[in-house]
Amino acid sequence: MKLLEVQNLKVSFRSRKEELNAIDDISFSINKGETVALIGESGSGKSVTSLSVLGLLPKNGRVVGGHIFYENKDLLRLGKKELGKIRGKQISMIFQDASISLNPSMKIGKQITQGLAYHRIIARKELKREALRLLAKVGFHKPKEVFNQYPGQLSGGMKQRVLITMAISCNPQLIIADEPTTALDVTTQKQILDLMNDYKQSTNTSILLITHDFGLVAEYADRVMVMFGGKIVEAADVFTLFKKPIHPYTKGLMNSIPKIEEPRNHLQTIKDAVIEETAYEGRIFAPETFSADEKVYHSPSTLIEVEPGHHVRFFNESSEVLIR
């Protein structure tokens, strides 16, 4: 059952007098209880996609086309009030850097109960008890102490747990996790992701995991979408993508991961020729190995289903030629 369905989403940003495309014709869906990973390098449009879902684009950004259906309601057509009722309560978000995502001058307890208080899910006098319960649930051994502390008094991992507490406080059906472990050390990363995974399994919540770490994708995602230059270039279930990547960019990303069994002097990088400056610091991908002429780069691209559930973006319809 589809919980979220994004159809042909296009997002652009105003920069001086220019209109720059950040997201170009993105389509994907997330089923109930599924973890879908959105992977790509910085500037590929992952975070913009997630902010579009919640209607939280910066003031200079706007959705110029497409639909975002959540339980058959088009979020892009909802009024501010209706969207406000969905944010936090139905769809919540875990941000990348907990040190800046928490108000430094507000006590943790107050921040955790914001969503509960706003949506009036429980009585005001019950807020503290619920906050303490949630803090205990995410692994704080002394929730009362944390409740009265300020973010500056907590470690990075603890702050990230607080963000998770905020995100799950209203029992949302979908959690968007925007690189939730990037700012953390490896041990804490695993704790945080295990925590999210446990929560997901116990509540059948869906997760949109935004990351640039293939390791996390392999361990926690059910399906993967690879983004580049504001487009999804490849999408498949996690096993298919790791076993049989097709798009040169996906292959390039995977080859960039250091492998213990293949000692090399230098890490492999994606040697892409810069063909065309596009919106939002993205580039149209054109690797050295991608032997196509310039005309091809500028041709319209389409996602083609090469096998059931495995979509790859090609620059023309004769995909076999370009794959070689």
Place this chain on the structure above:
Amino acid sequence: MRLAIWKQPQFLIGSFILLSMIILSFMSPLFFDPPQEVKYLYEDGKLVDVAPFSPSQVPPFGTDKFGRNLLTLLINGAKYTLLIAIVIAVFRVFLSGLFAIVYHHYNVKLRPLLEDLVESTIFVPTSILAYLLLAPLAVKQAQEGIGFFEIVVIQCIILIFIGVPPLISIFSKDMGRITRKEHIVSTLSLGAKHRYVYIKHVLPEMGSRFLLVIAQQIIQVLILLAHLGVLLIFLGGVKTILDGDLLSTHEVFVSLTGEWSGLIGNNFQEIVHSPHVILVPLGFFSLTIFSMNLIINGMQNTMKKIERGAGS
């Protein structure tokens, strides 16, 4: 902030000086007689000098050109000068804060145009603008007579609104900076309305900034009052007293409240022969500005410490 500020010696010293002047001013009737106009100084029945008298003749600060003791006048006028400056500064910041919320939140399309307009007003000398607006009021008061309370309110409203546009621009930019912070987006992602965000996040974060700007505005208002005094615009309006010499007298307008700018304005022509008449009120202005600067430095130190603490 509330507790940490009291640990700042600069803030304490500045506050002590300022409060001492205001309290002393209110209590002055207990210690000083109302200033008498003593224009002539006689020794052994002979006229030896005419006001203004120097600090050596009438310690500690001498007299003004009407023969009134400067110390008494300055202490008496301190409450009007300082309280009016504080009231104007507080209202400027309060109104600018309110307008800034509206300006920041709603005027997306008009903002570049409004910002250009505000920017252009910043470069107009405030004292000239204030003079142009207040001078007709002074004329009207002289001709028709306007009540003390009425004229103070009108003058304050004019002085408040002169300072509002640049502050709206400053506060609006501050609010823009705060609302772009990730913790605000995080709050919005929980479903909070913009009103909630302003009340619970933006305004508390702006609180220390507001206090700092109030302190800066007090200094600006004091400087503006000093300039207006030179241009013979006195806060609270004017009263007439007799001036002249033994042979002929005439009525002159002097400040009704005795606030400091009035002293500067009334005695400005004495600047060459009796500079103390101008320098002493200016000294009091400087002392007030110095104490306000101490308060501002104390506040800034506290804010820096808090920011460092929050970031750790």
